[in-house]
Amino acid sequence: MTEDPETTARAAEERPPLGSWGRLYAIVLGELALLVLLFTLFARAFS
Amino acid sequence: MSTLDWAVLVAAIAAVVAYGIWKARASHDMDGFMVASRTLPWYAVALSIMATQASAITFLSTPGQAYADGMRFIQIYLGLPIAMVVLSITAVPLYHRLKVYTAYEFLESRFDLKTRCLAAFLFLVQRGLAAGLTIFAPSLILSTILGWSLFWTNLALGSFVVIYTAAGGSRAVEWTHVQQMLVIFFGLFVAFGMVVANLPDDVSLLDATRVAGSQGRLNAIDFEFDLQNRYNIWSGLLGGLFLSLSYFGTDQSQVQRYLTGRSVKQSRLGLLVNGMAKVPMQFFILFLGAMVFVFYQFTEPPVFFNRVATKAIESSPQAADWRALEERHGDAFAEKQERMKELVQAMRGGDAGVEAGARDLVDAADQRVQEIRAEAIELLRRNDPQMDPSDTNYVFLSFVIDYLPSGVVGLLIVMIFFASMNSTSSELNALASTTVVDIYRRLVRTSASDRHYLTVARLSTVVWGLFAISFAQYASRLGSLVEAVNILGSIFYGTILGIFLLAFYAKGLSGTATFLAAVVAEAAVVACFLGTEISFLWYNVVGSGVVVLAAPLFELALRRRRRAV
Numbered sequence: 001m002t003e004d005p006e007t008t009a010r011a012a013e014e015r016p017p018l019g020s021w022g023r024l025y026a027i028v029l030g031e032l033a034l035l036v037l038l039f040t041l042f043a044r045a046f047s
Numbered sequence: 048m049s050t051l052d053w054a055v056l057v058a059a060i061a062a063v064v065a066y067g068i069w070k071a072r073a074s075h076d077m078d079g080f081m082v083a084s085r086t087l088p089w090y091a092v093a094l095s096i097m098a099t100q101a102s103a104i105t106f107l108s109t110p111g112q113a114y115a116d117g118m119r120f121i122q123i124y125l126g127l128p129i130a131m132v133v134l135s136i137t138a139v140p141l142y143h144r145l146k147v148y149t150a151y152e153f154l155e156s157r158f159d160l161k162t163r164c165l166a167a168f169l170f171l172v173q174r175g176l177a178a179g180l181t182i183f184a185p186s187l188i189l190s191t192i193l194g195w196s197l198f199w200t201n202l203a204l205g206s207f208v209v210i211y212t213a214a215g216g217s218r219a220v221e222w223t224h225v226q227q228m229l230v231i232f233f234g235l236f237v238a239f240g241m242v243v244a245n246l247p248d249d250v251s252l253l254d255a256t257r258v259a260g261s262q263g264r265l266n267a268i269d270f271e272f273d274l275q276n277r278y279n280i281w282s283g284l285l286g287g288l289f290l291s292l293s294y295f296g297t298d299q300s301q302v303q304r305y306l307t308g309r310s311v312k313q314s315r316l317g318l319l320v321n322g323m324a325k326v327p328m329q330f331f332i333l334f335l336g337a338m339v340f341v342f343y344q345f346t347e348p349p350v351f352f353n354r355v356a357t358k359a360i361e362s363s364p365q366a367a368d369w370r371a372l373e374e375r376h377g378d379a380f381a382e383k384q385e386r387m388k389e390l391v392q393a394m395r396g397g398d399a400g401v402e403a404g405a406r407d408l409v410d411a412a413d414q415r416v417q418e419i420r421a422e423a424i425e426l427l428r429r430n431d432p433q434m435d436p437s438d439t440n441y442v443f444l445s446f447v448i449d450y451l452p453s454g455v456v457g458l459l460i461v462m463i464f465f466a467s468m469n470s471t472s473s474e475l476n477a478l479a480s481t482t483v484v485d486i487y488r489r490l491v492r493t494s495a496s497d498r499h500y501l502t503v504a505r506l507s508t509v510v511w512g513l514f515a516i517s518f519a520q521y522a523s524r525l526g527s528l529v530e531a532v533n534i535l536g537s538i539f540y541g542t543i544l545g546i547f548l549l550a551f552y553a554k555g556l557s558g559t560a561t562f563l564a565a566v567v568a569e570a571a572v573v574a575c576f577l578g579t580e581i582s583f584l585w586y587n588v589v590g591s592g593v594v595v596l597a598a599p600l601f602e603l604a605l606r607r608r609r610r611a612v
Contacts, residue, residue: 014312021315025132028322032128035326036280039121039267046260 048448048456055457059230060464064211067223067472071215077497080216080504081148081480083307091225092317095304095473096295097324098224101231102470103184103463105332111439113336114343117266119278121333123533123584124326126287130295131322135315137551138296143311148484149477150302150547157550159558160489165565166543167485170299171478173539175511178474179518180531182208185467186519187440191355201519204464208471209512213505216479217307220472227465234462235331241451242338247345250391255341257394258387261406262344262413264337267330277582286584289591290533293540297547300470300477339446344387346450347380350423352441353434360430368426376419383412471515479507534583538576541590542568548591549598560602561594568593 018024048056074080087095112120147153151170155163186200211219243252250258259265269279295301295318308314350373351357360369386408393405424436447459483504492499522531542565549561572590575581581589 014310016312017316021135024319025135028128028132028319031323032125032326035330036125036268039330043118043260043265043267046256046265047263 048460049453051454052457052460055454056460056464059461060207063223063227063465063468064207066226067211067219068214070219070222071211074214074216074218075501077148077500077504079218080501081306081484082303083216083218083221085307086309087221087307087313088309089313089316089320091221092305092308092314093320093324094228095221095224095307096301096317096321097328098228098231098466098469099300099304099473100294100321100325100470101328101466102181103467104181104470105329106231106235106463106466107184107187107443108440109329109332110336110339111442113264113333114340114442115439117264118330118333118337119266119269121267121326121330122269122278122280122283123287123290124329125280125283126285126289127291127295127325128322129284129288130291131318133292134296135318138302139305139314139318140311141551142302142306143308143314147306148303149299149481150297151299151481151485154546154550155489158546158556158561162546162558162562162565163485164490165562166297166546167481169539169543169569170297171481173535174298174300174474174478175514176518177535178471178478178511178515180522180535181467181470181474182515183519183522184440185463187444191353191441191444194355198520201516204467205471205512205516205519208468208475209509212472212475213479213508213512216504216508217303217476220476221304221307223472224469227469230465231462234459235335237455238447238459238462239331239335239338241455242335242342242446245342245346245450246338250341250345254391254394255338258341258344258391259337261390261394261409262340264340267333277584282582282584286582286587289544289587290537290540290584293544293547293587293591294536297543298477298536298540299481300473303477303480304473336443339443342446342450345384347377347384349445350376350420351427352438352445354441354445356427356431356434356438360427363430365426365430369423372419372423372426376416376423379412379415379419383409383416386412475508475511475515478511479504482507482511534576537583537586537590538572539569539590541572541587541592542594543590544587545591545594545598548595553595553598556598556602557605560598560605563601564594564597567597 016024018027074083078084109120142150142153145153145156149167151163151167154166182201182205183197186197186204190197190200211223243255246252246255256265271279272281273279305314305317308317349357357369360366386405390402390405390409393402396402427434428436447456451459483500487503487507488495488500545568546561546565549556549564568590571593572586575586575589576583
């Protein structure tokens with residue numbers, strides 16, 4: 001059985017980057033934590 | 048400005064207005080005008096979301112904020128990435144599934160008409176006023192440079208935006224955002240390069256960063272919990288999260304941006320990219336302001352950056368007193384400059400004791416400069432009691448005009464113009480959409496042709512443009528513009544967010560209970576604003592908290608009353 005091209009295209013369109021949305025959300029929140037750490041270290045290093 | 052600067056400015060504005068009108072040709076129905084027929088890719092959504100939030104106020108006032116107060120303002124954005132994740136999970140799939148034009152349409156399907164209208168009304172009031180501020184900010188530039196009246200400058204600048212927004216709606220708004228943001232990013236890097244290039248030859252970027260740190264301008268993160276403190280990590284994470292949830296999840300000027308995504312995935316990616324880019328971008332702008340601060344440690348700044356105010360006193364009976372203050376300021380600054388050079392040498396030497404001694408001498412010299420500046424502001428206020436004592440908004444602008452070469456000045460003025468046009472176009476587009484979809488089509492004329500509603504939407508854009516221009520005439524009395532916008536937003540956002548939180552997560556509550564709770568919450572926020580010293584970021588928590596807590600109580604009371612009847 002083959003899926004019609006429109007369904008396949010829609011599935012590809014909705015497929016999340018990196019395999020899952022959870023991973024992408026973790027990257028966004030991880031970046032935030034890293035930035036807070038870097039800002040703190042930056043301020044301490046130059047104060 | 049030189050002829051070259053004028054040529055850059057006029058060509059850039061003409062090009063973007065023409066591009067917007069060209070893009071408008073495809074907006075021939077409500078779907079095209081309201082949500083660009085839901086066809087846009089993630090990068091256009093992301094740039095449009097960033098463009099909407101980063102108004103000219105961001106580029107004018109934020110560097111001045113770092114100059115005067117350091118980089119702690121960055122903390123207001125720390126809740127934003129978390130909000131982007133929450134909205135990607137909740138709001139984006141819901142809005143896409145319901146195929147709404149405005150966020151408030153969803154409230155009627157969940158609650159009732161009056162709750163939808165209340166949220167739409169709060170949005171129209173808040174955003175209508177905020178649109179006035181975003182027009183006012185670049186008008187300030189022209190009036191300061193050229194001595195034009197604010198009235199005519201506001202009118203002229205607002206008109207450019209109204210032209211292509213009324214013609215093309217969301218499609219014109221979003222595609223012009225993409226072009227304008229690329230120019231803005233370029234302008235920011237050029238500005239930073241120019242600040243560093245204008246530092247004294249013997250002061251490196253590393254030296255400048257050390258000087259900024261030694262003068263408390265790199266204080267990005269404050270971990271101490273204090274409700275009175277406007278910016279700390281807790282108010283930033285919690286208050287900033289609520290502010291961002293409300294702004295991006297319920298403010299039509301932002302919701303409309305990601306409703307244009309061609310799928311849930313494209314809209315989500317747009318939001319998440321914004322979540323990753325916003326904090327570093329704001330850090331960069333604040334760091335730029337900190338470097339402008341360092342520049343003015345080695346080059347004498349004006350006693351007061353608002354040159355309209357200083358020109359007024361120079362031609363007043365107090366002119367002699369002013370000149371005497373300027374001379375004292377020059378002498379005190381010359382001493383501070385010497386102490387600052389000694390501090391740089393001490394920092395390079397690496398001896399902590401010598402460095403601490405040099406820093407004390409700088410602080411003492413700076414204290415004298417600040418005392419003279421305070422006297423100067425007092426004299427300016429005696430000359431004009433209505434004068435705004437804050438000159439934060441003029442710091443970056445003064446640097447650009449006084450020290451950057453011809454052509455670059457034009458580019459940076461274009462950057463500020465584009466930033467203003469970005470935000471204003473989104474705001475007018477959202478105000479028109481809400482007026483037509485939530486008020487006119489729902490309450491005034493419920494069955495008319497698509498063409499009729501499109502015409503009303505275009506007319507509504509023009510009317511809101513005129514309203515925003517009118518409000519802009521009063522904006523000069525509001526102090527730091529970037530704070531004024533955030534305070535204004537926080538007064539309304541919490542309540543709207545509370546309504547949406549209940550709509551998303553509290554299935555058993557009725558529209559009447561939610562409506563009553565929202566009225567009580569708004570009264571509580573206004574009471575906090577008028578009667579307490581609580582930082583404005585907490586208004587968002589208060590507003591949404593009161594709605595969420597009071598609605599179940601009202602629901603209980605209403606059920607008891609129904610049972611009694």
